[in-house]
Amino acid sequence: MHAACRTLLRPLSLHFALSIRRQTGATYLHSFILQHTEVVTNHLTPELKLLLLTPRCKYWHVRPEHWPYGDPYWAIYWPGGQAMARYLLDNPEVVRHKQILDLGSGCGAAAIAAKIGGASYVLANDIHPVAGAALTLNCKLNGLQPLPFLSENIIGVDTSHWDLIVLGDMFYDEQLADGLHQWLRRCIDQHGTTVLIGDPGRGHFIDHPIQKQLWKMAEYSLPESSKQENYGLTCTAVWKYQP
């Protein structure tokens, strides 16, 4: 009896040790994302398949303090990002042969849309390291080679030359909004970069001084599922920042 238990336990404990070793590795992150998200297309860009957290996933229902890897911003397709990706897919001339930075890339939809539209180079940047793994998986899911990803916070630091910077739903945090505004201004002043912002009209965006220098490029009604994920919001838009 005991011997039988031991033989049963051995492969289990070996598996356990391996899984601990793998927890920090990219493979583990990939299998974690695959296990805890599902492929979703009921958003503004149904031609893009994206791995996202939905009410059918376990972590949707788990209290935030139990989520591994912090808040899963990368696992939700935020309205600002949806507007941005929709706009890029509908207007490929905006991205064709351009060097593009997707700031706060999240699930990577805008970066993927830019690549599909014919961008020469796309860099996705998000300070959430899991976003990199999500981007890789979502690229593969849409028949693309994994796009380059950077997890350092480059807001306020790097002002390399970009033809276009796209950002979706980045004005949800007051502090971030202020830093971002200054930095985008610098990118435009130094490199003549075009800046496109996707936002559904969140409080910190509507009340921000940047509003005076924005031109609305497109507006979209939010699909029902996104309304459920963003109570009180019904539409989303893309704005061009022209200081």
Next chain:
Amino acid sequence: MALRALVGVKRVIDYAVKVRVKPDKTGVVTDGVKHSMNPFCEIAVEEAVRLKEKKIVSEIIAVSCGPQQCQETIRTALAMGADRGIHVDVSAKDSETLGPFQVSKILAALAKKENANMVILGKQAIDDDCNQTGQMTAALLDWPQATFASEVKVEGDKLTVVREIDGGLETISMNLPAVVTADLRLNEPRYATLPNIMKAKKKKIESVKPADLGVDTASRIQILSVEDPPQRQAGVKVETVEDLVSKLKESGCI
């Protein structure tokens, strides 16, 4: 016309908790007891969010008066769709004597400060059952009021409210700005879901003191005693119908 709605959210002992009276009869035990948003306040928040989704309201401000923990209640309102919060900081001790009159003065001051067009509140709180805050807020602001609302419609600056009254419904119409208090059947409040909770963490909660609003929170009421409801008396078992009839006769029931 896009309106700004001020919604009051009160932190109360959770409706599922068995409330216990303090041994010195000065109040009820609140330490270590689960608290949540007053259910009528949830209905008020829900109505504001629905008006926002209909593009009638452009901004929802959730207000709560009380100790630090009230910020959790405000955070819940933000996760339901309110845009920003105001926490009127009153110490735990002072909160014990904070009644509808003091809260009305705070809400009236905030409604003016924030240029609100509409104040939406629960008809009453499940802890003190006062049913006074909405009425007094309207009086202090000199605004019309629609209490016990079971349906709210806004057309231009006209507000039409169906009210639950004894034996039926009453429909009234008034001009904005106005105070509305929510009754039970106004709507069914939504649950805060994960993406909404995530974004709510970043919404702004401003903290102010009643004195900043020029409000004196001294209470005019002295609590003499808080008592448990009387215990139900034990019944009597009867063996036969005859026993039952004689017992009923004995007690003068028949």
